[in-house]
Amino acid sequence: MPQASALSVPHLLGIKDLTAEDIRLILHTAATFKEVINRPIKKVPSLRDLTVANLFFEDSTRTRVSFELAEKRLSADIVNFSASSSSVKKGETLLDTVHNILSMKVDMIVMRHPAPGAPHFLAGRIPASIINAGDGTHEHPTQALLDAYSMQEQLGNLEGKKIAIFGDILHSRVALSNILCLRKLGAQVRVCGPPTLIPKYISSLGVEVSFNVEQSLRWCDIANILRIQLERQDIRYFPSLREYALYFGINKAMLDRIDKRIVIMHPGPINRGVEVTSEVADSEHSIILQQVENGVAVRMAVLYLLAGNR
Numbered sequence: 001m002p003q004a005s006a007l008s009v010p011h012l013l014g015i016k017d018l019t020a021e022d023i024r025l026i027l028h029t030a031a032t033f034k035e036v037i038n039r040p041i042k043k044v045p046s047l048r049d050l051t052v053a054n055l056f057f058e059d060s061t062r063t064r065v066s067f068e069l070a071e072k073r074l075s076a077d078i079v080n081f082s083a084s085s086s087s088v089k090k091g092e093t094l095l096d097t098v099h100n101i102l103s104m105k106v107d108m109i110v111m112r113h114p115a116p117g118a119p120h121f122l123a124g125r126i127p128a129s130i131i132n133a134g135d136g137t138h139e140h141p142t143q144a145l146l147d148a149y150s151m152q153e154q155l156g157n158l159e160g161k162k163i164a165i166f167g168d169i170l171h172s173r174v175a176l177s178n179i180l181c182l183r184k185l186g187a188q189v190r191v192c193g194p195p196t197l198i199p200k201y202i203s204s205l206g207v208e209v210s211f212n213v214e215q216s217l218r219w220c221d222i223a224n225i226l227r228i229q230l231e232r233q234d235i236r237y238f239p240s241l242r243e244y245a246l247y248f249g250i251n252k253a254m255l256d257r258i259d260k261r262i263v264i265m266h267p268g269p270i271n272r273g274v275e276v277t278s279e280v281a282d283s284e285h286s287i288i289l290q291q292v293e294n295g296v297a298v299r300m301a302v303l304y305l306l307a308g309n310r
């Protein structure tokens with residue numbers, strides 16, 4: 001199939017808006033940038049004339065550092081904004097904040113926000129490209145893209161491959177973006193967790209549902225384990241973390257009982273000893289730090305392709 005040369009969208013708001021060709025183009029471009037960032041000189045001049053603002057209204061370690069490194073590797077000018085030390089605390093609106101930042105000749109916005117739909121709200125109201133770095137419980141598109149890239153490194157073409165997503169599906173923006181991305185790439189997807197943490201609509205996205213962790217591990221080629229998002233849980237969805245770990249946590253004994261290699265992934269941050277034991281997270285099955293490494297190349301690809309669409 002011939003490779004598309006430009007994205008079909010002016011922003012990256014969610015995987016929902018991308019075509020399969022867009023996703024393949026991003027992953028293909030990321031492979032080129034992965035080669036660049038492994039050279040002794042890790043920088044290219046592609047975004048030399050661009051200024052990118054990283055607006056983080058919610059905490060982040062991986063996504064924030066990864067975007068900043070991606071922008072620096074592409075030679076962009078960068079401004080970092082943290083809501084906790086800004087005039088948002090004095091009551092300034094999101095739109096006013098962004099209009100003020102853009103008036104200082106900023107070309108592109110990377111934004112993480114706790115409100116689902118916040119980047120979509122901005123997209124129709126400002127003249128700059130926006131990249132969604134996570135909007136509440138809605139989408140986290142660059143995480144899904146770096147996950148798909150990492151999966152392809154392990155399995156090649158994902159068509160027909162079996163990917164199981166374990167844990168707190170209900171509160172996870174990573175789960176929705178992963179499901180949309182993997183289905184567009186032709187993978188088989190299963191979600192597994194306690195019934196209270198699996199949304200009722202999930203089958204309509206073309207995924208299987210299971211409540212049996214060990215059986216789902218046997219089924220899959222890759223296990224993508226998600227964090228229990230206690231900060232988003234307004235009621236109790238399971239009796240205690242200890243019981244969650246006992247019935248839905250993934251441990252080494254389970255992997256040892258399965259006679260094939262399963263790749264273990266986790267978007268981070270990890271609740272060690274809850275959704276996964278340290279023994280598994282740090283084992284030869286795990287590609288968790290490779291995911292983080294790939295995040296820089298994938299975000300370089302997204303920034304580069306969106307800049308080309310301006």
Ligand code: CP
Pocket residue numbers: 059060061062063064134140143267268269
């Ligand atoms: N995976 C992820 O989004 O991690 P951070 O919240 O640390 O950015």
